[in-house]
Amino acid sequence: MTPGQYILVVDDDNDFREALSEVLTEAGYPVQQAENGEVALSRVADEAPGIVLLDLKMPVLDGWGVMERMRGDARSAAIPILILSAYGFEWEAELLGAQGYIPKSVGMDEILERVRKAAGSPPLRH
Numbered sequence: 001m002t003p004g005q006y007i008l009v010v011d012d013d014n015d016f017r018e019a020l021s022e023v024l025t026e027a028g029y030p031v032q033q034a035e036n037g038e039v040a041l042s043r044v045a046d047e048a049p050g051i052v053l054l055d056l057k058m059p060v061l062d063g064w065g066v067m068e069r070m071r072g073d074a075r076s077a078a079i080p081i082l083i084l085s086a087y088g089f090e091w092e093a094e095l096l097g098a099q100g101y102i103p104k105s106v107g108m109d110e111i112l113e114r115v116r117k118a119a120g121s122p123p124l125r126h
Contacts, residue, residue, distance in 0.1 A: 005050030006030040007119060010040040010066065011084070012058040016104065020053070020084075023108045024115065028122030037061025041069060044076050051119045054098075056085040067096045082118055084111065 007029050011017040014035070021031045032049065034040035038061045040052070052070075056063035063083065070076040083093040083101045093101035102114050 005048070005123075006032050007115065008032050008034060008040060008043055008049035008052045010034045010037065010052060010058070010063070011055040012036055013055070020108065020111065023112055027112055027116075029115075029119070030123070037063065037066040040066055044070065044079065048076065048079060051080045051082065051099075051115070053082050053084045053102075053115065056083060056087050064096065067098065071097045080118060082115070 007024055009017055009021050009024070009031060010033075011020070012035055017033055017035065021033055024031045032043055034043050036058045040054070041061070043049070044052070052066075054063045054066060063085065067081060070079060070081065081098045083096075083098045084104060085101070086104045090101040099118055100114065102111055104111075106114075
């Protein structure tokens with residue numbers, strides 16, 4: 001991630017989305033949230049995130065639909081996506097063009113560690 005970029009957390013589970021956002025913020029990452037795929041695509045169009053943490057099963061537009069649209073748009077095709085879901089498999093995520101798959105069951109510490117590996121260190125605060 002480059003300075004000024006944020007992590008976009010996309011999940012319809014409000015409690016999980018809020019908890020993960022808090023963990024990431026406390027670790028120094030700027031975070032924005034989206035409760036479904038349509039909101040996520042709107043946020044991406046407004047300002048490209050450094051990385052997207054994407055749930056698969058959501059109302060309105062699911063994670064598969066978000067990935068398909070992002071990968072089909074030159075402006076968002078290169079944005080890294082990590083699938084963060086209770087459903088799906090790593091091979092599925094790679095097939096869709098994601099940089100990885102994190103099962104929600106691993107817990108917040110492991111999720112944070114995997115985000116650090118994918119996104120790099122948080123931007124320095126001034």
